[in-house]
Amino acid sequence: LTTPTSATPDSDGFLQCLLGNIPSGLIYTQGASNFTDVLASSVHNPRVYTGDMVRPLCIVTATDASHVQAAVRCGRAHGVRVRVRSGGHDYEGLSYRSLQQGDVFGVVDLAGIRAITVGSDAVWPLAPTAWVESGATLGELYYTVAKNNSEVAFPAGICPTIGVGGHFSGGGIGMLMRKFGLSIDNILDAKLVNADGDLVDRAAMGEDLFWAIRGGGGGNFGIVVSWKVSLVKVPSTVTAFNIVRTVDQGAIDVLTRWQEVGPTLPFDINMRVIIMGQQVTFQSLYLGKCSDVVPMLSNLFPELGMTGGDCLEMTWLQSVVFFNSWNPNAPVESLLSRGTSLSTFTKNKSDYVRRAIAKDDWNKIFPWFAMDGAGMIILEPHGGFIDTIPASATPYPHRSGVLYNIQYITFWPWGNDGSAATSWINNFYDFMGQYVCKNPRVAYVNYRDLDIGVNTVVNDVTTFDGGKVWGEKYFAGNFRRLAAVKAAVDPTDFFRSEQSIPPLVQ
Template identity: 60%
Template sequence: MAVSTRMALLLTLCVLGCCVFAPSLAAPGDFLQCLSSSVPSERVFTPSSPSFTSVLVSSIRNPKFFTPTTVRPLCIVTPTNASHVQAAVLCGRRHDVRVRVRSGGHDYEGLSYRSERPEVFAVVDLANLRAVRVDRVAATAWVDSGATVGELYYAVAKAAPGLAFPAGVCSTMGLGGHFSGGGMGMMMRKYGLSIDNVLDATLVDANGRLLDKEAMGSDLFWAIRGGGGGNFGAVLSWKIRLVPVPSTVTFSNIQKTIDQGAASAVTKWQTLAPALPEALSIRVIVQNQQALFQTLYLGGCSALVRAMSSLFPELGMTRADCREMSWLQSTVYINSGDIKTPVETLLNRTTSLSTFTKNKSDYVKQAITKDTWDKIFPWFNGSAAGLMILEPHGGRVGSIADADTPYPHRSGVLYNIQYVAFWTGNGTDGPDWISGLYNFMEPFVSKSPRGAYVNYRDLDIGENTVVGGVTSYDSGKVWGESYFGGNFERLAITKGKVDAGDYFRNEQSVPPLLSRK
C-alpha cells in the first residue's frame, strides 16, 4: 500500500476507532448538511441538481430500473478519496440514511442504486475511484473498485507485458461488484476466480473506519472475497496477484447448428470442458438453436488444433478457425469477433439503455443427456429473444475447497449456466420465456438447494424481510443458501460481528446473525 494511503488509514483508525453511534430521527436534510462539511458540493448530486439524472443513469444497464416509479436515492455521492466515503457512512449512521455502494452498475437487480421498497437512502458511486497501480516486479497491482474490467486489463497489459488477470469477459463491469461476488472468466480454470487472486483490500466499514486486511481480520477479509456486494462495507481498493500469459494466445469461434450436431457437441462438452488442460478453456453460448463454442488457448494455433482434433473432433477445428493474438486483444475479440477492433475500446465505459433484460443462473453437477438437450434447443427457436451461456468449471476453480472462500460452487461442479432474456418496451415475452425455461431446467441442475451465482443476482429466489430493525436470518437463508451454500451461516455470523445494526442493507443483503442457531 502506498505510504500516503497507509498514513491516512492509521490516522482514521486513531480518530474513529472509538466512535459510538446513537439512534437518530433527524430529517434527510440533516444528512445533506452533515455531508457538506466533509464532501465538496460538486461531489454530491441531489434530485434538484442539473446533473443528477445523467449521473444516476451513467451506471444503469437496464431500462426497467429507470422508470417514473423507480425508488431513487436522496442523493448520489461521487467520492474522489476515502474520506468522502467515510463521511457518507458517518453522516448516514448519524442521520438514519443508509448508503448503497455502486462500482459499475452491472448488478442484475439494480440494488446498488435503487430500492424495491420506499426508503430514504443515498448512493455512493465509486466511478471516480478507478486507479490501477501495477507493480511489475512483484507481479501485483492495487486496483480501485470503480475501475472497470476493461480498464484493469488495459492497464496491466500496458504496464507489464506478459502479465494478466483472470476476470470476466464484459469490459464495462465495475471491479468492486465483480470481485465481491467471485469473478468468473475465461482463465478461471487455469488461475481460479478473481477472488482467488485477491491479496489485500481497503474497506470502509459500518463505523466509518478505513481498514486493510490486517485491520479487518480474517473473517471479514474472507467474507468480502465472494460474499456479495453491499453487505459488509464499501470496499475501495483491492490488491491482486497478476498471472503470467504467453506473448501469443489463440482464440476460436466455432458455431454449430442443430443440423450440424449442436446438441451432440454440447452433450460431450459438459464433461470434457471441466477436464481439459487448464490452459485450454471452452465456453458455450446457445442461441437461435445454435451453439457457439468460444475457445481460449494460452498458446499457439498449431498446438490448439492438435489438441482439439484429439480431444474434441466433433467441432472439426482447423487452422482457419484460429486467431492468434495477444492476451489483451483476446479480451476485446471475445465480444467483437473482429481482430481489428482496437484494444482501446476496453476503456469505453458507455453502455446502452435500449434493451430490457432478465437474468437467472444454475449450476450443473451431472451431465444432461442428449435427449434432454434435444428438448432444450427448441426453447431457442429463433423468435425467442434469449440465450444461455455455459461456463466450465474444474481446474483451479474446483481444486480450492468450498469453504476457503464464500463462493461454494467448486467441488463436483461441471459448469455454470447463465440465462438471459432481452426485450424492448413493456412486453412480457422475455420474462415469460426465461421463467418457463428456468422451470423446465429444474430437474437437470443442482438441488437442495438449487444453486445460483450471486453476481447474477435474482430477486425471484427470495427477498429479505426486516424484523426488529434488522434483516431476518430465516428470510435470508431462502436465497442465501442458493448463492453461498454452507458458507451462508458463516457470512451471517461475520455480518453480526462487523455490522450488527445491519446498516449496509438491501433486498438480498446478508443478515446479521448474533448467535448460532
C-alpha cells in the first residue's frame, strides 16, 4: 500500500478501516465515554494536556504488532496521520497532542505491548540479551532483568515510568552511562512498523534506518514495536550516596571542582549534581563497595569530603529505586507502577557544557535559585564510555569533550498560572547562554523543547531548512543524515509532528 497521505483527511474512512482490521474494543473515538481516561492514562505533564491541545480523532490501544500495522495502513490510505505513544513522558506531549489547529490524527498507544523476554542462552562474559517491547516501562525492564540476578542490569534513565519506546528513540541517559553508555549504545536489533505498514527487523530495514531509530528522536521513521538489547554486568553490591552541601558550607567550591572531576572519574562511578535553592546534591552510583569508593574519592575528589558514613550498599536494582524515590528501603516492586501524574505542571530545557564554568560565574548563577518561580537544574556528567563512541556512530552527537548536560526544570501546581516559573526558566536559560555550548546552542532530544524551533510545512511536506533550526541543536552534524534517511523511508512525511525530522528532498 503506497497511497500518499492527502491534505484532506478522510476521518470516517480511517475509522471504518480501523474497525475492519482491529478489534473494536481497542479503538476509542472522541465520543466514547472513556476516551478522556484513555488519553490521560500515561500523561505526565498537565501543561501539555490542558490548554491548546488538539486531541486525536481516536486512540488505538494496540495489543499486537498487527494492530500497529493496520493503523498505519489505514492512516496512509485515508490521509490521517498517526502518532505513537509508549510511556507518554514526552516533555511537549507530542505523542498524543498536536499544536496545529484542525489537525486530524490518530494515536497508537503501545502500553498494551510490553512483554520483556530475557534470553537464557548466554552466560558471562558473553552478554545476555533481552527483547523488550516498546510499551514496557524502564521500571518493568529493570525489575525483569535484575530481580532474579543481581548482577544483570541495563543502562537507561532514572524515572521508572518512562516508556522504552520514546526513551530508546531519543538516547537514554542515566546512572550507568559512564560505564556502559546510553541505552542506544546497547541496542542490537529492533522490529519496526514502517510508513508502508510493513513490520521489519534490522536486516530488513537496513543499517541507515537502524542507525536513525537509535537516538534520532521518536515519532519520525516508523513505530518501533520491540528492541533487542544487550544486558550489562554489574557487581552484586553497589554503593549509592547523596552528599548535600549548602552554599554556606562551600558548595560552590565543590561544584566548581566537580566539573573537572565528574567527567574524568573512573568509569565505575557516576556522580550527577542536583541544584535547588542554595543547596547542591552530589548523587552517585559506584559499581563496587564502600571500602573502595571512599579512598578513591578521598584521593581524586577530596573537596567533596566523602566518608564511609555516606555509603549505602545495596543491589543495583535497589539503587534504581533509591535514585527515583530517595528512599533506600522502598520496595523494588514499586518499579512496576505505571500510571499518570497530573498534579504538577512542568517545563524543561537543556544545554551541554564543554568548558567548566568559573567559580565567579557560579556565584552569579546561584542567586537565580532564590528568585520567585525558581526551579532546579540537574547536571549529568559525560566522559567515561560515552566519550569513546564517535559522534556520528549514533544520532546522539554529544560525545567526546562534553563535560556535562544541564537539564533545567521548573514546576508549578494547579491553581497557579505558572507565569513566575515560566519567566524564571526562560530568563535563566537566556542568562546561561554565555556559559554553555553555542553556535549552535545544543540540546538533548529526549528533553524535548519546542522553544528551540518547530517545523514549517510547505506543500504538505516539512521543510529541511525549517527543521534545521531545531534539528542541528539536537543532532549537530547528524541532522542531515537523519533527514536523508527520512526521505528514503518516509518521503511523504507520514510520521509528522512539530519536531519530526523533515525529509531531505534532493
